[in-house]
Amino acid sequence: MQVLLDDGRAIFAQVADDFVVDMDKPWHALEANSRMVDHLCAQIDESIIADGAEISDGADISGNIVVGENTRIGKRVVLRGGAVIG
Incomplete structure (x- = not known):
């Protein structure tokens, strides 16, 4: 983010209402998928x-x-x- 600030670019923030997964490693995609499946399946009533x-x-x-x-x-x-x- 510091590079963006140094370059004069705007940075915005968003408050998450649910879980957040940092996607900086390839295996984080698997974690995100697993958490989303758990989240969706918990809603099946x-x-x-x-x-x-x-x-x-x-x-x-x-x-x-x-x-x-x-x-x-x-x-x-x-x-x-x-x-x-x-």
Whole structure:
């Protein structure tokens, strides 16, 4: 930032309402992705099964999930709440 100030450029700040991940290393993209998935999945308060989705009677599903259009979940598949598939 000092270089920008020395160059006479304006610097602005923004207050974050949620988490922030410093993205200065490549693996920080994985951390940001993981935190965003956790954040979004925590907001799933009911299961949503889209049209055309197929779920086998042999699937083991507990908790709220979101299943996308034309997604197939076969027997012996185990899903726990907070999952977004398809």
